[in-house]
Amino acid sequence: MFKLEKKDAILLLIVALMLIFAPFILNPFPENSGLAQFNAGYPDLMQRFVFFGIFAIGFNILFGLTGYLSFGHAIFLGVGSYAAIWVMKLLTMNILLAIIVAIIISGLAALVIGWISLRRSGIYFSIITLAFAMMSFALAYSVLTPITGGETGLQPKVTDPRILDSALLAGDTPKANLFGLDMTATYNWQVGDWVFTFNVGYYVAAILMFLCFYLSIRIFSSPFGMMLRAIKSNQQRMNYSGLNSKPYTLAAFVISGMYAGLAGGLMVAMDTQVGPERMFWTASGEVVVMTILGGAGTLVGPFLGAGLIKYMENIISKINVGVLHDWFYWLPDWLENFVVTIIYPFVGKGWNLTLGVIFMLVVIFIPGGLVEGIRRIINWFVKRKNISASREITDSDNMQQAGEIQQAGEEAASRGKNNG
Amino acid sequence: MAEAAKNIVLHIADVHKSFGGLHALADVDLAVEEGKTHAIIGPNGAGKSTLLNVIVGKLEPTRGKVVLDGELLTGKKPHEINQMGVARVFQTPEIFPELSVLDNVMISAFAKRDGAFKLNIMNSLESETDIQEKARKIIIDFGLDKQINEHSGALSRGHKRRLELAMCLIQEPRLLLLDEPTAGMSRHDTSTTIDLLKEIKSTGMTIVIIEHDMHVVFSVADKVSVLAGGRIIAEGSPEEIRASEKVKKAYLGEAQ
Ligand SMILES: Nc1ncnc2c1ncn2[C@@H]1O[C@H](COP(=O)(O)OP(=O)(O)OP(=O)(O)O)[C@@H](O)[C@H]1O
Numbered sequence: 250m251f252k253l254e255k256k257d258a259i260l261l262l263i264v265a266l267m268l269i270f271a272p273f274i275l276n277p278f279p280e281n282s283g284l285a286q287f288n289a290g291y292p293d294l295m296q297r298f299v300f301f302g303i304f305a306i307g308f309n310i311l312f313g314l315t316g317y318l319s320f321g322h323a324i325f326l327g328v329g330s331y332a333a334i335w336v337m338k339l340l341t342m343n344i345l346l347a348i349i350v351a352i353i354i355s356g357l358a359a360l361v362i363g364w365i366s367l368r369r370s371g372i373y374f375s376i377i378t379l380a381f382a383m384m385s386f387a388l389a390y391s392v393l394t395p396i397t398g399g400e401t402g403l404q405p406k407v408t409d410p411r412i413l414d415s416a417l418l419a420g421d422t423p424k425a426n427l428f429g430l431d432m433t434a435t436y437n438w439q440v441g442d443w444v445f446t447f448n449v450g451y452y453v454a455a456i457l458m459f460l461c462f463y464l465s466i467r468i469f470s471s472p473f474g475m476m477l478r479a480i481k482s483n484q485q486r487m488n489y490s491g492l493n494s495k496p497y498t499l500a501a502f503v504i505s506g507m508y509a510g511l512a513g514g515l516m517v518a519m520d521t522q523v524g525p526e527r528m529f530w531t532a533s534g535e536v537v538v539m540t541i542l543g544g545a546g547t548l549v550g551p552f553l554g555a556g557l558i559k560y561m562e563n564i565i566s567k568i569n570v571g572v573l574h575d576w577f578y579w580l581p582d583w584l585e586n587f588v589v590t591i592i593y594p595f596v597g598k599g600w601n602l603t604l605g606v607i608f609m610l611v612v613i614f615i616p617g618g619l620v621e622g623i624r625r626i627i628n629w630f631v632k633r634k635n636i637s638a639s640r641e642i643t644d645s646d647n648m649q650q651a652g653e654i655q656q657a658g659e660e661a662a663s664r665g666k667n668n669g
Numbered sequence: 670m671a672e673a674a675k676n677i678v679l680h681i682a683d684v685h686k687s688f689g690g691l692h693a694l695a696d697v698d699l700a701v702e703e704g705k706t707h708a709i710i711g712p713n714g715a716g717k718s719t720l721l722n723v724i725v726g727k728l729e730p731t732r733g734k735v736v737l738d739g740e741l742l743t744g745k746k747p748h749e750i751n752q753m754g755v756a757r758v759f760q761t762p763e764i765f766p767e768l769s770v771l772d773n774v775m776i777s778a779f780a781k782r783d784g785a786f787k788l789n790i791m792n793s794l795e796s797e798t799d800i801q802e803k804a805r806k807i808i809i810d811f812g813l814d815k816q817i818n819e820h821s822g823a824l825s826r827g828h829k830r831r832l833e834l835a836m837c838l839i840q841e842p843r844l845l846l847l848d849e850p851t852a853g854m855s856r857h858d859t860s861t862t863i864d865l866l867k868e869i870k871s872t873g874m875t876i877v878i879i880e881h882d883m884h885v886v887f888s889v890a891d892k893v894s895v896l897a898g899g900r901i902i903a904e905g906s907p908e909e910i911r912a913s914e915k916v917k918k919a920y921l922g923e924a925q
């Protein structure tokens with residue numbers, strides 16, 4: 250399928266099914282149950298899973314394969330967003346053009362920033378990218394205000410020129426669309442106590458993410474991908490084998506920048522606004538955490554990491570003191586208060602604390618990330634199955650052994666008798 | 670003199686290299702003839718590896734130049750020099766330890782076929798059947814077929830050397846540079862390496878070999894240059910070198 254190895258094709262299929270059925274998978278709890286707050290199947294969050302999934306998948310092509318740890322990739326998220334919003338202001342609300350321009354402009358930005366940062370490697374490279382991240386944020390806030398809208402950010406206005414679109418009717422607001430298809434259009438499907446939400450914007454983003462994932466698989470299994478792994482492994486040997494590692498690293502940097510730009514452009518396509526906080530340096534750090542948490546250098550890891558973090562950020566953060574008391578009302582009062590006091594710092598606004606703990610546990614005990622964790626669990630089950638399958642064979646061995654022991658015992662007994 | 674105009678593959682002219690006050694190489698002149706195996710011997714710290722580093726572009730000489738088939742190598746980058754046909758096996762094996770033996774060899778083969786950079790994402794590694802086959806063949810020839818899918822970092826030192834040699838040879842280089850290919854090897858491995866070197870030599874390959882083991886040198890070398898204190902103190906056929914008092918002194922000096 251699609252010129253892929255069987256294993257990769259299966260992976261692609263799983264991701265496709267997950268994307269298609271996300272509204273069901275993410276909404277497992279009935280609407281009025283106490284667990285409904287753990288449902289994540291609403292458009293806003295589903296879209297965010299996809300944006301950050303794309304961001305992390307792209308970041309992984311740089312970090313996971315070449316080992317170059319960039320602390321500045323949110324810059325391209327921001328650049329993509331600003332580029333997209335300007336397309337929406339000046340040209341058209343059709344998101345296709347906005348997204349294409351976002352990818353191109355962020356690719357150019359990545360070319361310049363990568364070209365400079367990649368003069369050094371290791372920690373120096375990381376620090377240079379971090380410096381760029383801080384500078385970009387500061388610039389967006391100050392000097393570049395005419396382009397970025399400064400602190401307030403930008404959004405399409407009724408008065409914008411939008412020369413490719415026909416004039417809006419009186420009282421109409423500009424709506425992001427794909428050839429007329431409204432991104433905010435949503436259909437709710439009620440099945441018994443369950444409500445499933447299908448949103449146009451989400452599915453458009455999901456299709457793009459599918460393509461991004463496919464491209465990532467192709468890169469991973471291509472000679473180009475092998476060269477990127479070679480960079481991580483031994484740049485010296487690469488150079489003495491006739492390979493110029495510089496353009497390879499730069500290409501990886503630009504490709505990952507373009508993924509980020511696409512993610513940024515998509516954000517604008519869905520919620521038609523942008524502010525400089527999108528490129529704050531902590532956002533660059535977040536994608537690093539996502540990638541490592543899920544499994545750097547693996548295909549699905551970054552996507553899983555992004556999903557887990559966005560889930561916690563949006564769901565765990567909603568658990569407040571009231572909710573905790575509801576959960577533990579059945580405990581004696583003093584114990585209830587005690588438990589709530591212990592747990593409270595880790596939920597609600599403290600969700601970062603829980604994430605920190607999880608991150609540390611993963612890095613220390615399963616350095617390969619969630620993907621390695623899943624692999625270990627699968628291996629464990631497979632092994633157990635094999636053991637029970639091989640038990641029948643060993644059982645017959647045991648029988649034989651038992652027979653021998655019995656025989657030996659009898660001999661000893663008869664010897665004892667003779668001696669006695 | 671009788672057979673004039675021998676084809677010189679590598680020409681090192683008046684090369685100096687100093688590190689601060691240390692003259693690692695001084696007045697080095699060397700000419701390596703096509704199809705010949707040229708050994709460079711000398712005590713520890715004589716500057717042998719430094720000379721190779723100058724050839725492959727790892728170090729820039731303080732003075733002088735290195736020429737391959739009439740083309741200047743000095744000032745070029747390592748990958749450019751390799752693309753011009755110079756392949757090197759290092760004193761401590763330089764391989765891709767995280768990658769499989771097959772991947773290691775394939776990377777080399779890609780470098781030869783596609784040049785220093787190619788954004789090749791349209792093909793999968795599996796669909797690159799030519800490169801695959803070429804790599805598998807040389808891996809079998811080098812007796813690494815059992816380890817073909819192993820991480821090369823897990824190989825024994827001897828096998829790592831072999832792998833690095835295979836990576837060089839798959840590129841069919843114009844000039845092969847070997848830095849102590851038998852160092853740390855058992856007598857048995859050394860003798861298989863000698864056989865291997867003889868085989869490579871028989872293909873008409875031009876080789877520069879640095880070697881401590883005189884048995885190896887006298888088995889494979891056509892010509893020997895003796896480096897001591899950064900200078901070439903003697904040069905000649907293996908027999909001449911073996912007989913030279915000057916060379917004996919240089920080595921004895923080191924031993925004491
Ligand atoms: N990059 C460097 N910087 C400073 N000094 C160096 C450098 N490389 C080599 N040297 C010095 O140059 C001299 C020659 O070293 P080189 O490695 O060429 O010796 P060698 O003949 O290969 O010795 P060995 O037989 O031990 O491998 C040594 O004194 C070494 O310390």
Ligand SMILES: [Mg+2]
Nearest residue numbers: 717718719760
């Ligand atoms: Mg040396």
